[in-house]
Amino acid sequence: MTQEAYQEQTSSCNFVRQVMDACADCNTCRFLMDESCLFFPELYRLYDKEKETGQPPAEKELHRLADMCTLCGLCPCPDIRADIVRAKIARAQEKGLPAGVRLLADVQNVGRWGCRLPGIYNALLRAPGAARTLKHLAGIARDRELPRLPKEDFFFWANRKGLTGLPSGNPKAAYFAGCTAAYLFPEVARAAVAVLKKNGIAVYVPPQQCCGMPTLLEGEDSLTRRRVNKNLQALLDAAESGCDLVCSCPTCGFFMKVLLQEGAFYSRAYQESVNAGEDEIRIPDKRAGINRHVSLQKSVYGKILKDDSCFSDIDPLARINLSEKIRDMGQYLDHLHDKGYLDTNFCPVNARMAYFAPCHQREQDMGSPYEKILALVPGLEIKRAGGAMDCCGMGGSLGFKESFHEASIRLGRRLAEKIRAAAPEAIVTECLSCRLQFRHLMPEIRVFHPLEILKKAYDKKEDEND
Numbered sequence: 001m002t003q004e005a006y007q008e009q010t011s012s013c014n015f016v017r018q019v020m021d022a023c024a025d026c027n028t029c030r031f032l033m034d035e036s037c038l039f040f041p042e043l044y045r046l047y048d049k050e051k052e053t054g055q056p057p058a059e060k061e062l063h064r065l066a067d068m069c070t071l072c073g074l075c076p077c078p079d080i081r082a083d084i085v086r087a088k089i090a091r092a093q094e095k096g097l098p099a100g101v102r103l104l105a106d107v108q109n110v111g112r113w114g115c116r117l118p119g120i121y122n123a124l125l126r127a128p129g130a131a132r133t134l135k136h137l138a139g140i141a142r143d144r145e146l147p148r149l150p151k152e153d154f155f156f157w158a159n160r161k162g163l164t165g166l167p168s169g170n171p172k173a174a175y176f177a178g179c180t181a182a183y184l185f186p187e188v189a190r191a192a193v194a195v196l197k198k199n200g201i202a203v204y205v206p207p208q209q210c211c212g213m214p215t216l217l218e219g220e221d222s223l224t225r226r227r228v229n230k231n232l233q234a235l236l237d238a239a240e241s242g243c244d245l246v247c248s249c250p251t252c253g254f255f256m257k258v259l260l261q262e263g264a265f266y267s268r269a270y271q272e273s274v275n276a277g278e279d280e281i282r283i284p285d286k287r288a289g290i291n292r293h294v295s296l297q298k299s300v301y302g303k304i305l306k307d308d309s310c311f312s313d314i315d316p317l318a319r320i321n322l323s324e325k326i327r328d329m330g331q332y333l334d335h336l337h338d339k340g341y342l343d344t345n346f347c348p349v350n351a352r353m354a355y356f357a358p359c360h361q362r363e364q365d366m367g368s369p370y371e372k373i374l375a376l377v378p379g380l381e382i383k384r385a386g387g388a389m390d391c392c393g394m395g396g397s398l399g400f401k402e403s404f405h406e407a408s409i410r411l412g413r414r415l416a417e418k419i420r421a422a423a424p425e426a427i428v429t430e431c432l433s434c435r436l437q438f439r440h441l442m443p444e445i446r447v448f449h450p451l452e453i454l455k456k457a458y459d460k461k462e463d464e465n466d
């Protein structure tokens, strides 16, 4: 590529290039992320090739590099991830998104419409020719098995059970189910309801949209923000009405607790709310406690610490408010346990299971609450499988893409080997995207959400909620 052609590269390429230069200069993730992520090995491969040949990576290679990031959150620098997201958004604006990519990322609409006529969709999947055509049209890998749709999605069930109206009593929790549980694995969302009810907590299922992660991963900026705005409104209204806010999907939790609030503390609105002086930036010092801050000199940090993520036009105080209020179900139950309110009258579940803590759970900085709670179930032998840097490689709907499939499997296999080595009778993980990957790689081992195990331990009889 000539220097002129290189300089004419689109802004999406410039963002990726910026990341590449920063990470090549730093070099930490060449070794740190070598086995946990597809993005960094490819970044350093492209960089080394450029050094060797003098040829900068082509636009296609840079775009492919950005595609390798699943936003798992494992790498150390949030600003690097923010630049990858910027690159994806810029590319979607420059080139538009192919219809297949849009379809695959829109779990909400695919699930909502598919669940209206699940029989037809499932019959189509059973017909080999039709399934092949469907996959081809949507750019889905031939080897991926498409999940079957349930007879009834979670939102329909919740409505039928009267959970979509605000309960009058207390305590009550507003439950954010997430699209994968709602449309593909409603048994998980029903288990969440059962466990809350068992602990005397009335459940409210507020109106909800996809959290935004799958569309953000493809750079669909405006659809993502529209959905985020609606969720913010519905969830904060529920909190205002006295509900605790809970979610059972670690990706939704990571999105709402971590991604959404990035940069919000540097916003003018937040700085005014904590009475920061003209020459300082005040940021929360969580280790020191609630309402404690550290003060940084604006003249030194003002250019770096900015609210400039793709969510910066959404009210920063609302973003902070939601991120502080919403809790992962494991975290919520653990909190109940600490206060002595958790019903620990579990029936035995005699089994040996491997627990995998998914990336988006680990990145919420909340310890491993489900492991603590599952340890209370008599008969259940539960052992952690996979380490702090392991990733299943699925990346939500990304793992279904033909262009990403092989790399996704390569990454997932390393973890699958570690899980198999533990010889478990079943796998427990709260991430339903991991569940899809594990089902693909280890179809012989059943996979459960921790809430399904807890529900089973509370009541081994047939599902009373159905």
Ligand code: SF4
Residues within 6 Å of the ligand: 022, 023, 024, 026, 027, 028, 029, 030, 075, 076, 077, 080
């Ligand atoms: S992500 Fe951060 S730590 Fe890792 S190589 Fe890039 S700049 Fe360095």
Ligand code: SF4
Residues within 6 Å of the ligand: 033, 036, 037, 038, 039, 040, 068, 069, 070, 071, 072, 073, 074, 075, 081
């Ligand atoms: S967010 Fe995850 S996939 Fe993306 S670059 Fe960081 S470690 Fe890799």
